[in-house]
Amino acid sequence: MPKILRLHEFIGPDGLRIDEVDAALPESNEVRFKVDAFALNYGDFELMENGYVFSVKLPSRIGDEAAGIVDAVGPDVTQFEIGDRVSSLPWMNEGYGVDGEFAIVPETFLAHYPDNLSAVEGCSIWVTYLTAYYALVEISKVKEGDYVLITAGSSSAGMAAMDVAHLLGATAIGTTRTDANKQFILDSGFDHVIVTGTEDISERVQKISNGKGARVIYDPIGGPQVMEFAGAMDQNCDIYLYGGMDPRPTVVPEIEMTQKAAVLRPYSVYQHIYDEEQKERGIKYIYEALKSEKIKIRIDRTYPFEKFREAIDYQLKGKGRTGKIVITP
Amino acid sequence: MPKILRLHEFIGPDGLRIDEVDAALPESNEVRFKVDAFALNYGDFELMENGYVFSVKLPSRIGDEAAGIVDAVGPDVTQFEIGDRVSSLPWMNEGYGVDGEFAIVPETFLAHYPDNLSAVEGCSIWVTYLTAYYALVEISKVKEGDYVLITAGSSSAGMAAMDVAHLLGATAIGTTRTDANKQFILDSGFDHVIVTGTEDISERVQKISNGKGARVIYDPIGGPQVMEFAGAMDQNCDIYLYGGMDPRPTVVPEIEMTQKAAVLRPYSVYQHIYDEEQKERGIKYIYEALKSEKIKIRIDRTYPFEKFREAIDYQLKGKGRTGKIVITP
Numbered sequence: 001m002p003k004i005l006r007l008h009e010f011i012g013p014d015g016l017r018i019d020e021v022d023a024a025l026p027e028s029n030e031v032r033f034k035v036d037a038f039a040l041n042y043g044d045f046e047l048m049e050n051g052y053v054f055s056v057k058l059p060s061r062i063g064d065e066a067a068g069i070v071d072a073v074g075p076d077v078t079q080f081e082i083g084d085r086v087s088s089l090p091w092m093n094e095g096y097g098v099d100g101e102f103a104i105v106p107e108t109f110l111a112h113y114p115d116n117l118s119a120v121e122g123c124s125i126w127v128t129y130l131t132a133y134y135a136l137v138e139i140s141k142v143k144e145g146d147y148v149l150i151t152a153g154s155s156s157a158g159m160a161a162m163d164v165a166h167l168l169g170a171t172a173i174g175t176t177r178t179d180a181n182k183q184f185i186l187d188s189g190f191d192h193v194i195v196t197g198t199e200d201i202s203e204r205v206q207k208i209s210n211g212k213g214a215r216v217i218y219d220p221i222g223g224p225q226v227m228e229f230a231g232a233m234d235q236n237c238d239i240y241l242y243g244g245m246d247p248r249p250t251v252v253p254e255i256e257m258t259q260k261a262a263v264l265r266p267y268s269v270y271q272h273i274y275d276e277e278q279k280e281r282g283i284k285y286i287y288e289a290l291k292s293e294k295i296k297i298r299i300d301r302t303y304p305f306e307k308f309r310e311a312i313d314y315q316l317k318g319k320g321r322t323g324k325i326v327i328t329p
Numbered sequence: 330m331p332k333i334l335r336l337h338e339f340i341g342p343d344g345l346r347i348d349e350v351d352a353a354l355p356e357s358n359e360v361r362f363k364v365d366a367f368a369l370n371y372g373d374f375e376l377m378e379n380g381y382v383f384s385v386k387l388p389s390r391i392g393d394e395a396a397g398i399v400d401a402v403g404p405d406v407t408q409f410e411i412g413d414r415v416s417s418l419p420w421m422n423e424g425y426g427v428d429g430e431f432a433i434v435p436e437t438f439l440a441h442y443p444d445n446l447s448a449v450e451g452c453s454i455w456v457t458y459l460t461a462y463y464a465l466v467e468i469s470k471v472k473e474g475d476y477v478l479i480t481a482g483s484s485s486a487g488m489a490a491m492d493v494a495h496l497l498g499a500t501a502i503g504t505t506r507t508d509a510n511k512q513f514i515l516d517s518g519f520d521h522v523i524v525t526g527t528e529d530i531s532e533r534v535q536k537i538s539n540g541k542g543a544r545v546i547y548d549p550i551g552g553p554q555v556m557e558f559a560g561a562m563d564q565n566c567d568i569y570l571y572g573g574m575d576p577r578p579t580v581v582p583e584i585e586m587t588q589k590a591a592v593l594r595p596y597s598v599y600q601h602i603y604d605e606e607q608k609e610r611g612i613k614y615i616y617e618a619l620k621s622e623k624i625k626i627r628i629d630r631t632y633p634f635e636k637f638r639e640a641i642d643y644q645l646k647g648k649g650r651t652g653k654i655v656i657t658p
Contacts, residue, residue, distance in 0.1 A: 222583060241583055244587075249556075251579065252579050252581060252593065254551060254570055255573070258571075258573075261596075264592065265593075266583045266584075266586035267587065
């Protein structure tokens with residue numbers, strides 16, 4: 001019987017087990033695919049702790065991102081056929097989940113990915129790039145001459161935001177806590193780096209941008225550090241909080257935000273992906289950029305399925321990574 | 330010589346003095362008017378403490394809102410003539426200020442006000458109603474069936490927001506700290522009232538709105554109370570922070586905001602009024618509503634000029650007021 005990863009208790013990664021189950025047939029509008037690779041995301045860890053923003057029934061499959069080959073389609077499926085190379089979209093909900101040797105999801109959760117990408121790359125696209133897409137392209141309409149401040153710049157999400165900022169002609173400034181990742185961030189393509197442990201964020205952004213400030217601040221950290229953006233904002237700055245990595249309360253620099261007409265946006269790709277038109281626009285934009293090799297997926301490591309826990313521990317260590325962590329069942 | 334109110338030190342109202350000065354002639358694009366009434370605003374007090382968001386040179390005239398009759402126009406003035414009834418717009422900047430027996434401002438800072446209003450009413454329109462207008466009408470596009478939660482509902486700003494919410498067909502929920510103002514708020518036209526000292530904001534909003542939540546939260550208070558909006562938000566809720574009455578840091582309910590795709594907007598009318606088209610749209614909307622008596626200006630008390638300090642102390646006490654506080658020089 002095929003193996004899948006399932007959460008049995010809301011206690012973090014310790015609640016996960018590899019279970020053997022029957023690969024059921026897809027039902028109406030569902031597609032089944034053989035999984036060649038799946039990727040880890042921070043949202044998975046929040047789900048393991050407390051269900052994240054979803055109502056999850058245990059035991060529950062987990063995972064948003066897998067790539068593979070369609071091997072069965074349910075009735076009324078119109079967009080996919082057996083043999084198609086597909087990867088799943090960030091859509092974790094209603095007990096679906098794709099981490100394992102096979103996955104069954106509604107066809108609306110699936111996309112084709114460009115032929116020039118491997119399955120390992122194919123499962124590493126949508127969460128980070130669509131998250132960056134809706135923020136930078138659709139909401140903030142970032143344009144040439146803008147500055148985009150990306151905290152935790154060395155994360156996969158940060159790198160994806162840098163890529164999208166560059167597609168839009170903007171200057172990308174990455175932050176990192178210590179000198180350790182500084183050179184790596186610059187080598188990855190960031191135009192500037194701020195070491196938050198020793199440098200003042202606002203001062204540095206002011207200097208880098210010649211007093212203009214950041215049109216977008218793309219921040220997975222939150223917490224008290226948000227106060228340090230006080231002097232880093234351009235007019236109409238959008239501050240996206242998308243990760244909640246800092247568990248402390250998020251405090252906002254209200255006066256400076258008022259002066260700059262800045263807006264705080266606690267943000268997730270789930271705010272946009274369920275809208276069919278927005279979904280299609282996002283997929284098309286990222287698909288084209290990948291196909292034309294204007295952007296390139298970064299993979300740090302791959303692990304075999306039985307070493308999933310090693311992969312998770314490596315992801316949670318969160319230091320010195322250079323791209324996505326992928327499991328190949 | 331005519332008398333004007335001027336700030337001599339950034340020490341709050343104690344920094345104010347009535348000074349006698351020459352009423353200079355208006356320069357290019359400026360209009361001089363004899364002031365029949367001027368109104369107090371919280372922004373004035375922030376300016377008295379620290380210059381607010383402006384760079385102020387002392388001694389400085391203060392005040393945004395005055396109404397009177399044009400008695401001189403400078404070269405190149407096109408919209409106003411001697412004898413016109415005018416009131417000034419929220420535009421405090423560059424050392425202008427209208428509190429006193431006369432005022433000189435660029436014509437772009439002025440508007441005509443409807444004939445059916447007195448000067449006392451005429452000086453009490455623009456700050457509160459334009460502030461409510463840009464938020465509820467232009468940014469949030471509030472519509473029939475929406476709920477608007479207005480904290481400090483008994484303030485002039487709160488009442489103006491209630492009026493605009495009603496013009497848009499929305500339901501207005503006001504908050505107040507104690508039972509003392511509860512009946513007054515209902516009598517003023519709010520559809521519902523929440524007494525924050527004894528009632529849970531989120532629970533009450535959920536109940537009032539049948540689980541829908543508030544499309545807009547219009548909040549001059551800020552601080553830790555913003556956390557109490559966690560369960561009060563409708564999808565795409567806009568939280569406006571426009572007063573900063575609570576000096577403690579503003580903390581946001583990040584997870585719930587993410588789930589609702591809610592946005593925090595530290596907000597001021599100054600973010601919009603300097604745009605000529607936005608200015609004209611706002612004036613037209615409020616002018617028409619006043620002229621047709623769909624909305625009505627609320628005046629609490631008037632004071633003679635020499636008792637300006639009594640007026641200020643009454644405003645700062647902030648309890649049990651029923652409208653604007655106006656000084657008639």
